[in-house]
Amino acid sequence: MNEAGAVTAAKPIPAGAPSAAVPLARIFRDFLIIGSTSFGGPVPYLRDRLVARNGWLDDKQFVELLSISQSLPGLNATNMAMLVGDKLRGVWGAVLAIFGMCLPGGLLMFAVGIVYRAHGDHVWATAALKGVAAAAVGLMLSTVVQLSKRSLEQRFDFVFIALTVIAVNVLHFSVPTTLIVLGLAAILWHRPRKPSGTDPS
Amino acid sequence: MNQLPALFRVFAYLSLLTVGGGMAAFPELKTQTVDVHEWLTFPQLIHLYSVGQLAPGPNMMMIVPIGDWAGGLAGALVVTVAFFGPTAVLTFTVGRLWTRLERWPWRASIQQGLAPVSIGLLLAGCFTMAKGAIFGVETAAIAAGVLLILLQYKVNPALLVLGGAAVGLLSF
Numbered sequence: 001m002n003e004a005g006a007v008t009a010a011k012p013i014p015a016g017a018p019s020a021a022v023p024l025a026r027i028f029r030d031f032l033i034i035g036s037t038s039f040g041g042p043v044p045y046l047r048d049r050l051v052a053r054n055g056w057l058d059d060k061q062f063v064e065l066l067s068i069s070q071s072l073p074g075l076n077a078t079n080m081a082m083l084v085g086d087k088l089r090g091v092w093g094a095v096l097a098i099f100g101m102c103l104p105g106g107l108l109m110f111a112v113g114i115v116y117r118a119h120g121d122h123v124w125a126t127a128a129l130k131g132v133a134a135a136a137v138g139l140m141l142s143t144v145v146q147l148s149k150r151s152l153e154q155r156f157d158f159v160f161i162a163l164t165v166i167a168v169n170v171l172h173f174s175v176p177t178t179l180i181v182l183g184l185a186a187i188l189w190h191r192p193r194k195p196s197g198t199d200p201s
Numbered sequence: 202m203n204q205l206p207a208l209f210r211v212f213a214y215l216s217l218l219t220v221g222g223g224m225a226a227f228p229e230l231k232t233q234t235v236d237v238h239e240w241l242t243f244p245q246l247i248h249l250y251s252v253g254q255l256a257p258g259p260n261m262m263m264i265v266p267i268g269d270w271a272g273g274l275a276g277a278l279v280v281t282v283a284f285f286g287p288t289a290v291l292t293f294t295v296g297r298l299w300t301r302l303e304r305w306p307w308r309a310s311i312q313q314g315l316a317p318v319s320i321g322l323l324l325a326g327c328f329t330m331a332k333g334a335i336f337g338v339e340t341a342a343i344a345a346g347v348l349l350i351l352l353q354y355k356v357n358p359a360l361l362v363l364g365g366a367a368v369g370l371l372s373f
Contacts, residue, residue, distance in 0.1 A: 035258040040359035068299050071315050072216045074288030077259040082289050083296045105258030106265050111253055112240030113266020131249045131343055131369020133334035135362045136251035138347025140224050140327045147320050157317035164321025168228050169328045175218045175229040187314030
């Protein structure tokens with residue numbers, strides 16, 4: 001199966017080609033490549049390979065699948081792998097895509113965990129890790145800012161953001177309680193309006 | 202003591218909270234792994250999480266070493282299956298349904314409503330992590346520097362995290 005995949009792998013599949021033509025080995029191989037090269041976050045690498053190189057999706061489909069990935073539980077990287085794998089080759093496409101996506105990082109972190117447990121308390125290691133942790137906080141905050149710019153449509157959404165932070169960090173509500181209560185409230189706030197009515201927002 | 206059932210339960214539960222990104226589950230990840238089950242300490246969790254940002258692929262593969270520490274190789278496998286299995290099945294099912302519901306008016310409401318709440322959860326995760334990662338002027342400066350650079354320029358974030366390591370080595 002691997003060999004069959006390797007033979008067809010060289011040929012780019014043109015956009016609009018029947019998706020059943022993509023071999024399973026090719027799906028695994030491409031997600032394995034994304035999984036082992038996507039340093040700093042998988043989304044740009046996913047777009048580059050799935051849309052630009054392979055033409056498995058067009059940009060509109062990509063953005064749509066990404067928005068589904070963000071609304072559902074699960075990481076964007078694995079949700080995207082799941083949705084694209086399913087679109088190309090159904091259940092097995094999805095399973096192989098997720099597997100390829102997770103394997104390299106998982107093996108790497110397994111090794112990192114072993115090294116860290118043995119040497120994590122060395123002076124130089126704690127010094128470097130302090131810097132890494134602080135930088136990671138900055139990285140997370142930039143993700144929050146960029147997501148806010150991209151996906152918020154109303155000023156009032158900032159009230160929901162503030163309420164969520166207060167619920168978790170100040171009132172120490174559990175994440176699921178917060179998610180269910182405020183999630184439902186926010187969905188109701190954004191409920192469908194009648195098309196004829198004048199929408200004040 | 203056999204930790205495997207507990208590992209499975211905790212990580213399957215955590216995976217359902219990762220709406221918008223892995224960081225959304227961070228406060229609960231800390232509660233469950235550090236406070237309730239004591240599989241690792243809070244500084245260790247922060248270190249693993251941060252180093253995990255340097256690995257390619259999904260940014261939560263740092264769960265693998267937690268599973269390894271608590272339950273060996275079997276623990277690492279259990280944690281991975283628990284963390285990715287349930288949400289994969291959910292995404293698979295809902296994803297198929299979702300594309301068919303394109304004209305359902307509540308679909309847009311759900312997306313627009315969940316967006317601010319999931320961003321709030323990510324931010325709450327940032328604050329939980331900052332409590333253990335930001336102490337003193339140097340660490341605050343590193344975090345602020347990375348934030349400003351990423352908002353201003355197109356840089357690969359992994360390089361900046363490495364830069365944080367370099368600054369850490371030089372200044373502590």
